[in-house]
Amino acid sequence: xxxxxxxxxxxxxxxxxxxxxxxxxxxxxxxxxxxxxxxxxxxxxxxxxxxxxxxxxxxxxxxxxxxxxxxxxxxxxxxxxxxxxxxxxxxxxxxxxxxxxxxxxxxxxxxxxxx
Numbered sequence: 001x002x003x004x005x006x007x008x009x010x011x012x013x014x015x016x017x018x019x020x021x022x023x024x025x026x027x028x029x030x031x032x033x034x035x036x037x038x039x040x041x042x043x044x045x046x047x048x049x050x051x052x053x054x055x056x057x058x059x060x061x062x063x064x065x066x067x068x069x070x071x072x073x074x075x076x077x078x079x080x081x082x083x084x085x086x087x088x089x090x091x092x093x094x095x096x097x098x099x100x101x102x103x104x105x106x107x108x109x110x111x112x113x114x115x
Contacts, residue, residue: 026096027051032089038105041080045073047089049098055091062086062101079106 027049034045047057048071059073060066063086068074079085088101 022052024095025050025052027055027091027093027098030089030091030098030100032100032102037103038107039075041075041077041106041108043075045075045087045089045102045104047071047073047091047100049091051091051093051095053093053095055093055098058090058092060088060090062088075104075106077108079104080108 028051030047030049032045032047039045045059047059049055057069057071059068059070061079063082064078073087073089075085084103084105086101086103088099091098091100
């Protein structure tokens with residue numbers, strides 16, 4: 001059984017493979033969530049960016065030097081001893097890096113006692 005020229009052309013088009021390439025890019029559009037300035041102990045901040053290849057994150061408390069690896073930073077009790085905590089998020093990939101800072105106030109949640 002022979003195929004018509006139009007049928008063969010259609011089959012050849014279907015058999016084509018499309019290659020999509022992604023251009024490597026440094027971390028950009030760095031963001032810290034949630035976007036607020038007051039938190040309670042135990043709450044978390046998250047750092048994100050657009051990067052290719054994907055970024056690796058590191059948080060740093062600028063006053064104490066305390067470093068946390070990863071995109072999530074859990075706010076700790078020691079931060080309640082000061083008016084403001086200054087945190088820095090670094091996003092790094094094989095191409096470059098980006099840095100964003102945030103100032104937060106951390107409070108201890110009060111516990112309600114029921115009688």
